[in-house]
Amino acid sequence: MAMKSAKDLVAEASREVETLSGQEAVKLLGDPNVVFVDVREGEELQKTGKLQGAVHVPRGFLEFQADPNSPTHKPELGAGKKLVLYCGSGNRSALGAKSLKEMGITNVAHVAGGFPALQQAGGPQEEVSR
Template identity: 80%
Template structure:
């Protein structure tokens, strides 16, 4: 029997991770101390593009690409920079940010409203992969 729904898990994640507004996150684009991380699937990026300079790490690979001992590690996720995650609407990024915190990465936040909100807030968008 299911004891927690996906909605419950997202609500718990939002209580434990920093949430930025799209406007706050849009101002961070280009900041050398910040890495924006797009956790959407590749098909989503192809259809809509991504925030300029963002690193693409699909949610399903996040733990492996964040782990410096993994053969799949992405160095952009290390180095002590602030990681700001976003997805399509803000749910997957909340879960992903919580996971990174559980892995010991402290300087992490996610964007409320996700990519759509970032686009509306005027974040620079580039074509997808």
């Protein structure tokens, strides 16, 4: 079996999950049935801030914090709400959304272009303290 590249995995994930543009995602801000999830690393958030009101879950912890049976579960990721993931470019969020979908969380999407696309679409930002 041939090895898949990271690019192949991201392309496959993008075909399998809902992908939103920055503009489409910003229109969902304020919807009580939508939770934005920033899957970037903490250092990235400290440099650039995050989308106002977004929940921070580093990509490496996503599956654990989404799993209601995990001791590190974040309740914000449950309750049947639509989860909209974003990262720095759209790659990690695509992979994360696919993984959540495979876990049975079907109401999930990711933002193509990541945080920069949300910024360009006028998404409100907040600083992240150390």
